[in-house]
Amino acid sequence: MSKSVLISIRPNMGTETGTAELVLCRGGNYMRMTTERAMEILDTQHREHYESIEPVNEACRMGREALKKQLPTRPALSGDGYADGVLVYDTWECPNCGEQYEVDCEKHKHCPNCGQAIDWSEGHE
Numbered sequence: 001m002s003k004s005v006l007i008s009i010r011p012n013m014g015t016e017t018g019t020a021e022l023v024l025c026r027g028g029n030y031m032r033m034t035t036e037r038a039m040e041i042l043d044t045q046h047r048e049h050y051e052s053i054e055p056v057n058e059a060c061r062m063g064r065e066a067l068k069k070q071l072p073t074r075p076a077l078s079g080d081g082y083a084d085g086v087l088v089y090d091t092w093e094c095p096n097c098g099e100q101y102e103v104d105c106e107k108h109k110h111c112p113n114c115g116q117a118i119d120w121s122e123g124h125e
């Protein structure tokens with residue numbers, strides 16, 4: 001029987017930097033990790049003995065997710081109206097979180113909701 005793992009990331013509003021706090025639950029044991037702690041673990045100059053590999057794995061996962069958001073990804077475009085018989089694409093959707101924005105007035109380089117880099121090349125201008 002495998003143990004389930006519950007992971008949730010929530011904003012840590014108690015800090016000035018507004019960092020995220022990770023909560024990992026495995027078999028009733030909770031591990032909380034801030035982005036600062038993950039960065040410390042991933043620092044090549046940092047040396048520490050860990051009781052398990054879980055903190056290192058989690059820091060690597062968090063780092064990978066952060067790096068993945070920096071790779072520009074094309075948004076999905078959609079429209080709900082026509083002009084001169086042609087569908088007008090007036091809404092774009094973040095490829096990471098699914099949040100929707102208006103093309104004409106909310107064309108961001110990064111999603112305001114999750115920080116995903118947006119690729120507006122090749123006809124998305």
